[in-house]
Amino acid sequence: MAEKLLEIKNLKQHFNVGKANEVKAVDGISFDIYKGETLGLVGESGCGKSTTGRSIIRLYDATDGEVLYEGENVHGKKSKKELKKFNRKMQMIFQDPYASLNQRMKVMDIIAEGIDIHGLAKDSKEREQMVFDLLKTVGLNKEHANRYPHEFSGGQRQRLGIARALAVDPDFIIADEPISALDVSIQAQVVNLLKELQEEKGLTYLFIAHDLSMVKYISDRIGVMYFGRMVELAPAEDLYNNPMHPYTQSLLSAIPLPDPNYERNRVRKSYDPASHNYTEGEDVRMREITPGHFVDCSEREFEALKAGIIKV
């Protein structure tokens, strides 16, 4: 298997700690991200998938656990210099292409912000050239550099967001629902662009989304989250063909497909967390059922899954 780029170990992100309304948005999840792969993260709204992405890139300080980037912890006390080093390697693309670009800045300055902060351009001429190149990479042209965000369509703005993320030449990009706000035909354009860039630059992606067919299309592996926990992690193909956790099964059975015959015969499953019948103190954690296919289960369920008798 490829080299690990990122190791997430027992990451916890709790809000309002110690108060009555404490929220355990992410409650102890562990997974690895390998170099050059796309890991998809799916789940309902409120399951903690975006929080996971934001904690990894240190937009939030993790409550507990570690995020190791090439062996070094991202969290914990850092000097400015160390932080800058991480920030160059990790970038983020946000969901809302309308809200994530500063309306008062020109495209040139939006994209060059990272270049300026990290001092990547020797002079203004080089800075300009870098921005032009980035615009070209994402399928826009240099005339666009002097415009303001409101002059662009949704798809184009998402391209600007991608150009800005690429400006500091990162290795790892977290894409938090980058296509949810776009039209179907535009979604395909942005997804194709992300795929091309990955091949060209050897990027690693964490792709967060709730559109499962798109996630399957772009991801090598997919993690399914439910209420702050990861319940299943498997290669994309495997997860769709052989979902083991009942929540994954219910999620998959809910996706409408553009195929009327399939839709007429679809049986929707619902998930009841009580169906596990876990006893007090039972050791429920991620266990590897088949190579690379992990399911959140108890020892008892693990044995059953292994034997292939029941699907959790």
Add this chain to the structure above:
Amino acid sequence: MEKILQIKDLELSFNTFAGEVKAIRGVNFDLYKGETLAIVGESGSGKSVTSKSIMRLLPESSAEFKNGEILFGGRDLTKLSDKEMQKIRGKEISMIFQDPMTSLNPTMPIGRQITEPLLKHQKISKPEARKVAIDLLRLVGMPKPELRMKQYPHQFSGGQRQRIVIAISLACNPQILIADEPTTALDVTIQAQILELMKDLQRKIDTSIIFITHDLGVVANVADRVAVMYGGKIVEIGTVDEIFYNPQHPYTWGLLSSMPSLDTEDAKLYTIPGTPPDLLEPPKGDAFALRSEYAMKIDMEMDPPFFEISDTHKAATWLLHPDAPKVEPPLSVIERMKKFPGSRYYEGSKN
């Protein structure tokens, strides 16, 4: 089947500072009793404007009917006064909006919001209306409806709010329900529940539904018939099977192939090049021609008429003209056509 709504040659423009935006450019369709008609298309194709024009919800200061009529129960809705329209809205035709967060009044308990159309349109007392409202909440699957009546929208989840909106829209047993992207803001699992609820309710009260969406998966799930809109016009209309398994218009091909299905292999996704037309100055001829690899010379010059493929299926593209060259649709579309008896790629009979 009984036609409940007929839209004939509808043309509507917005007067803006930049000029006249021709948002709807000659739309024709009928809605039958008890059916679900889905309208699909990109943003700006005119699908929402069409539905809002039926409800007359467009700002009178800028939106202007240029031509055509909307016939409902023997009356032309484009000609009714505001007062007459108010008697129809919420009673005979009602609407569900995309965002359940903003379509409820945050300062009013939901009970009052559900009884509002009842008190307005039906001569019943407040206690009676309350009873009906509780029944409605029960109908849309809300647990403990008596208790929930007093609560405010922020105390409900997104899916529950959409259920409340549906309860309000169904309060007066409307003949037509217009649902403008009712599940776009919801999660897949919640979406599945809401779609099932809508289908179930439709069976119970026999309303006709106009369902506007850009999610083709949802269309395949709910629709009996589908109208595909592009550049302010319907370019193809047919039964759900005809549109999904025997599409004829290049734009429908583009839409269907730009969505990955769960068995799409690693190949690149098909994308429709270019951007939707500027309706300030709509292009001459077929509006889609500029983005279509199948465009012919005539597409740039003359508007294609509708060609009938079957009694229920028609498409506006010159490719269907007897003199047009036979073209091959994209591969993924051919795969779909193989499943449809009557298409030229059908291979079902061999098995």
